[in-house]
Amino acid sequence: MTEKxxxxxxxxxxxxxxxxxxxxxRCLNAPDRVVAATREKVMAAVRTLNYTPNFGAKxxxxxxxxxxxxxxxxxxxxxxxxxxxxxxxxxxxxxxxLLVASSGYDATREKHQIEALVARGADGLLLVGFDRDPxxxxxxxxxxxxxxxxxxxxxxxxxxxxxxxxxxxxxxxMVLDLGHRNIAMISGKTLGNDRARGRLEGACATLAExxxxxxxxxxxxxxxxxxxxxxxxxxxxxxxxxxxxxxDVLAAGALRAAHRMGLRVPEDVxxxxxxxxxxxxxxxxxxxxxxxxxxxxGEEAARLLQDLIAGKSGESVLLPTELVARGTHAPPAxxx
Amino acid sequence: MTEKxxxxxxxxxxxxxxxxxxxxxRCLNAPDRVVAATREKVMAAVRTLNYTPNFGAKxxxxxxxxxxxxxxxxxxxxxxxxxxxxxxxxxxxxxxxLLVASSGYDATREKHQIEALVARGADGLLLVGFDRDPxxxxxxxxxxxxxxxxxxxxxxxxxxxxxxxxxxxxxxxMVLDLGHRNIAMISGKTLGNDRARGRLEGACATLAExxxxxxxxxxxxxxxxxxxxxxxxxxxxxxxxxxxxxxDVLAAGALRAAHRMGLRVPEDVxxxxxxxxxxxxxxxxxxxxxxxxxxxxGEEAARLLQDLIAGKSGESVLLPTELVARGTHAPPAxxx
DNA sequence: TTGTACGCGTTATCAA
DNA sequence: TTGATAACGCGTACAA
Numbered sequence: 001m002t003e004k005x006x007x008x009x010x011x012x013x014x015x016x017x018x019x020x021x022x023x024x025x026r027c028l029n030a031p032d033r034v035v036a037a038t039r040e041k042v043m044a045a046v047r048t049l050n051y052t053p054n055f056g057a058k059x060x061x062x063x064x065x066x067x068x069x070x071x072x073x074x075x076x077x078x079x080x081x082x083x084x085x086x087x088x089x090x091x092x093x094x095x096x097x098l099l100v101a102s103s104g105y106d107a108t109r110e111k112h113q114i115e116a117l118v119a120r121g122a123d124g125l126l127l128v129g130f131d132r133d134p135x136x137x138x139x140x141x142x143x144x145x146x147x148x149x150x151x152x153x154x155x156x157x158x159x160x161x162x163x164x165x166x167x168x169x170x171x172x173x174m175v176l177d178l179g180h181r182n183i184a185m186i187s188g189k190t191l192g193n194d195r196a197r198g199r200l201e202g203a204c205a206t207l208a209e210x211x212x213x214x215x216x217x218x219x220x221x222x223x224x225x226x227x228x229x230x231x232x233x234x235x236x237x238x239x240x241x242x243x244x245x246x247x248d249v250l251a252a253g254a255l256r257a258a259h260r261m262g263l264r265v266p267e268d269v270x271x272x273x274x275x276x277x278x279x280x281x282x283x284x285x286x287x288x289x290x291x292x293x294x295x296x297x298g299e300e301a302a303r304l305l306q307d308l309i310a311g312k313s314g315e316s317v318l319l320p321t322e323l324v325a326r327g328t329h330a331p332p333a334x335x336x
Numbered sequence: 337m338t339e340k341x342x343x344x345x346x347x348x349x350x351x352x353x354x355x356x357x358x359x360x361x362r363c364l365n366a367p368d369r370v371v372a373a374t375r376e377k378v379m380a381a382v383r384t385l386n387y388t389p390n391f392g393a394k395x396x397x398x399x400x401x402x403x404x405x406x407x408x409x410x411x412x413x414x415x416x417x418x419x420x421x422x423x424x425x426x427x428x429x430x431x432x433x434l435l436v437a438s439s440g441y442d443a444t445r446e447k448h449q450i451e452a453l454v455a456r457g458a459d460g461l462l463l464v465g466f467d468r469d470p471x472x473x474x475x476x477x478x479x480x481x482x483x484x485x486x487x488x489x490x491x492x493x494x495x496x497x498x499x500x501x502x503x504x505x506x507x508x509x510m511v512l513d514l515g516h517r518n519i520a521m522i523s524g525k526t527l528g529n530d531r532a533r534g535r536l537e538g539a540c541a542t543l544a545e546x547x548x549x550x551x552x553x554x555x556x557x558x559x560x561x562x563x564x565x566x567x568x569x570x571x572x573x574x575x576x577x578x579x580x581x582x583x584d585v586l587a588a589g590a591l592r593a594a595h596r597m598g599l600r601v602p603e604d605v606x607x608x609x610x611x612x613x614x615x616x617x618x619x620x621x622x623x624x625x626x627x628x629x630x631x632x633x634g635e636e637a638a639r640l641l642q643d644l645i646a647g648k649s650g651e652s653v654l655l656p657t658e659l660v661a662r663g664t665h666a667p668p669a670x671x672x
Numbered sequence: 673t674t675g676t677a678c679g680c681g682t683t684a685t686c687a688a
Numbered sequence: 689t690t691g692a693t694a695a696c697g698c699g700t701a702c703a704a
Contacts, residue, residue: 053697053698054698063699067456078417085438088411097453100420143388346682358691359691370690397682
């Protein structure tokens, strides 16, 4: 009754169960390598002593922590919140836990966060996109920390993502098919952000194929305000009949600005989004956008990373995007 | 050049710098307890060897991990995504990192997640609300793991939260003042969820004070669909002129259902939300709701928990909620 | 199948 | 201010 208040250790359990510490360790980590009878004794001792393995000791001895790190720009962006949520749910329960850090879309902060996660013993990393100092990839290679990139696709790294260029291209083509010729784009900040850049470039390229160019392009920070302000600015040019947005939040902001400016959507102007997050369904009219399988992507990324950590070779997975035609698109006003 | 590929240790650094391992450790953890000259030598050695302390060994020897755990229902709910994001940003950089787990609103899963985080050496925990098996609190006490509760307020634990009952009460009073008498409520699931229950009870109590009761109450799972379906069901009763919703997502769903049913908001029916998340500003009309300082709450919770971990005694903080009157409320149709 | 004994890399105590 | 050395608690060859 007058036990030390400190926690029980393998030694305590071994003593109580009348076995060696090695056997206790086996019971916990490889139960099948122990005869049922002794296993029972040991587990009973574990329960009565309320034993929990010491994390630090375990990590030191086994050289793995069961911690997986993720660095995302911010969880305030629903896209990342959903992806990370799905990723976390797909981690083998009991075996892995998720350490998240946010970079605030800042490259330097991202680097620090990556270092911090590795310093915390992360067995593997989930990162967003490709754009980052090559030194980081070298460092990760030296440290032998496996990683998976998401929300993008590419050749040089293992990823679970999609083709931003192809996704936006489908949207631009649809807008062109509708008859629009005077089109503008509201893009997210492209510096150090290959997702935003891919969408902008993909849109420009598709327009170029049709011998056209944007009547205007605004590059703004993530948020409704940015989308709204950019829309108001762009629409000074009264010829514009369609505005392609780099993501749903910008599009929702643009939509709100349109309402406030007295413009009808889609009769007066077509507005399109990208991502298909929740809000795309509750604006009115509902947003025409590009669906990205965020949940599936999180799941695949988790599977992939766990494979890499287990030493298996991971095969990148390219997920499809899909055009979701809802209510914010229509032919330009003047068209028959 | 033919170095071992394994990482440098304190011993390597000590040898190269010509000092003892104790000094190396001091340079890294308490630089001021070392003379500048030797510190320079040591740091130089650290750099040339590209030394990083081994996490497991550090945790084992120091009995702390610098890891803080958080268990939230889901990051798909913007409320938690924002709160956790703010919480993480408020953690002392370099000193603490955030381990997140989600419970999916399931009590059993939450318990497992708490155990998993503690097993991973979490120095402290952020939990959502109060409702949980008392055994968990006992266990945490035995393990001496400090924790802070958020999104609720109460007496028995340290929290950084707000008064759900008071928040909804203000809203209900406003609706009553508008002249509504036939009111319904769409509540989130209350089982094991003191936030949802507090809002429901607070609303009922306020109505009771006015000698009234709800014409109908629906309790549904989180999501637009639930809100929409509940609204459609409730409005079978054509006398209802106002619907109080337990959160913004339910309200947005209800709003969408209203649109599809051909009901004008707020002319035909008043709909109110709770939380004031992003979507409250992009529905049309914009949502009348109760603002909760999610960001501030995350920050306060982080401060509080870090204090507790440092051994200081934390004082719970009760944050104010605020009525945000936007476009979804109006007097009932029949009123002069 | 089980036990012995050592190593893992760091922090912390105490003495110099 | 610095150094020697003992924990810290677990995993795992290797032996029995």
